Amino acid sequence: MKLASLRIITENIEQSVQFYEKVMGVKAQWYTEDFAELKTSTITIAIGSTRTMKMFGSEHLTESKGATPTIIEFLVSNVDAEYERIKTLTNKIVQEPTTMPWGNRSLLFCDPDGNLINFFTPVSVEALQKFS
Known part of the structure; x- marks a missing residue:
């Protein structure tokens, strides 16, 4: 599959x-x-x-009923640089770039329909190995 x-x-x-x-x-x-x-x-x-x-x-029913349990995730080379670009496209920033406990630096924002999007960059040794 x-x-x-x-x-x-x-x-x-x-x-x-x-x-x-x-x-x-x-x-x-x-x-x-x-x-x-x-x-x-x-x-x-x-x-x-x-x-x-x-x-x-x-x-x-296709209308969003609030927060959705699905997140569309994109691996990006520099989440902080992407944040500077994304904040010009939307005011729906859920989480500014933050280093998560599992080793990714993550930016969470919403599309116009409220769907969650995560841009992330691996930063810990373990996360870098996982995505290399």
């Missing part, structure tokens, strides 16, 4: 796609007005409008 992508469902697809283009530094490929993908060598973030849920025969 291979994880193919992570899909975000949103009411405002244009806003979400523009946000992720800036955060990830890649241009989205639009397939329809309701579906786009942003690809890197290690992850594909798919973004669909809430209208796409009808194609699955579902009126599934």
Whole structure:
């Protein structure tokens, strides 16, 4: 089994796609007005409008009900430098760069829909070994 992508469902697809283009530094490929993908060598973030849920025969609730238990995580080379860039894109910073007990320096922020995003950089010897 291979994880193919992570899909975000949103009411405002244009806003979400523009946000992720800036955060990830890649241009989205639009397939329809309701579906786009942003690809890197290690992850594909798919973004669909809430209208796409009808194609699955579902009126599934897609509105965020507050904090979500899922965090989208990106390994970055310098989390402190990324913080300077990210804080110009959003005022939804949950945690400024902080060194976590497991050895990663972490920045936690939200996308326009409230989904949590973690940018992290390994800093401890153990974390550096894990991600090298």
